[in-house]
Amino acid sequence: MKNEIVILITGCSTGIGRELCNILFDKGCIVVATARNVETLKDLPASLKLSIDVTQKESIQRAINQVVSKFHKIDILINNAGYSLRGALEEIDANSAKSMFDVNVFGIVNMIQAVVPEMRKKRCGKIINIGSISGKFVQSINGVYCASKFAVEALSDTLRLELHSYNIQTTVIEPGPMKTNFFKTLENNSVDLMENEKSCYSHFYKSDAQYRNKQKRTDSKAAAQAISDIILKKRLNARYKVAVPFTYGMVTYFPDFIREYLMKKR
Template identity: 40%
Template sequence: MSNSKVVIVTGVSSGIGRTAAVKFVDQGCRVFGTVRNTARAQPIPGVELVEMDIRDEASVQHGIQTIIAKAERIDVLVNSAGVTLLGATEETSIAEANTLFDTNLLGLLRTTQAVLPHMREQRSGRIVNVSSVLGFLPAPYMGLYSASKHAVEGLSETLDHEVRQFGIRVALVEPSFTKTNLDLNAPQTASKIPDYNKELGVVSQAIQKNVRKAPEPDGVAATIVDAALGAWKMRRTPKGEASLLAKLRRFMPAGPVEKGLRKTFGLT
């Protein structure tokens, strides 16, 4: 075990993060999983749970120092924790936007900045940021979520150029619809503008339908493990819809891609 890769996965309470943590254990890694409250968290065999709120700088620093004290190094950071939001862009309050970006972008930044000094010192490391196909595609009524993932993509590509001189690489994993509680229980904006209600209802139903028929998180988790432990590649899309969408975005004209997206979300 002393030669095992030391892996941190944020947001292992459920969904993609939890499944990824299990798969890293299966690969023989020493895995630390972060949760906001260890007292309420369900244990994961082989995973050492660490209390950390990625929205709180002091909590992040304390969590990373706890891991360093135990493992003395960090080989992989997987930024998996995230939140979503459904609603028209015009309806989204600045407070709601701040909350979403504070988790999806700034939370990722806090954990990354906390582990980088240790990775620089050891002259090696891999950071895997869980993005989304919405990091390169639009999605009606998910404007701020999509914006946060576009931001994650830009940050990740830039950071990779900066840290590769230290033997550190940054990678992105871009899943599509995945059967998790995050999407099934997506919160909606508190404010409502009646003009948007009809379309928002259609989109919401389409998202629920797509999530229910979507694959379990195993495929995304396997892709995360490949991104962390395999040969470096900037972007990885899980097999299936995510890979297809990436190819369509790259090779198809914008018109047919836009038409297909609107159809996916139930819009004419």
């Protein structure tokens, strides 16, 4: 093995994770594609395909051991695994919210705890956390997902402080809405709650469904290309917005009262 870059990506069965595998493999990187069900990676170009459940430390450690045994290092970790569910805080199932946090937040913590010791041995590496523009401002009935992505922002900022002396860089990618299975999964996870006509929040649920039906979304391949270019930069900024509509980007800079006014009107 020459100086190929070894990149481990979680959540590669669909969406951005899958597109990143395609692009980074074509760029000559050693791509380790992972998903809970490795069968979903069957047709994906990758140097190694492994099963990882980011909520299970044993699953993670087995995979890391295989990667290090085969390639002797991990240069870049892309924490991409994650999903969403919708619902008003008063109504949302707390156990479902905890399960989502286990993947979106503690899954990242689990991956970091397994991979950073390997990076520290080489005194270099990059950790790329896939967050969301929803980690910068909240929307009605999207509170628990936004909270999980706010947490990703905090984890990323903390890592930069803790790992800079080991030359391990960290950034968070903040994508906007994209054409992936993300919203289909969201609907499947939230359908019972959001179709409840008797809910006192039914007007929020109907408005949200109408908004998502007409929402413009960026092509996932174009977004993945932009992310791949960021990942391979020599020096990383703290955060990057990708495929974010102009209005969303502007909202992140507004004072709280203006941002909340706009969200209430939406």
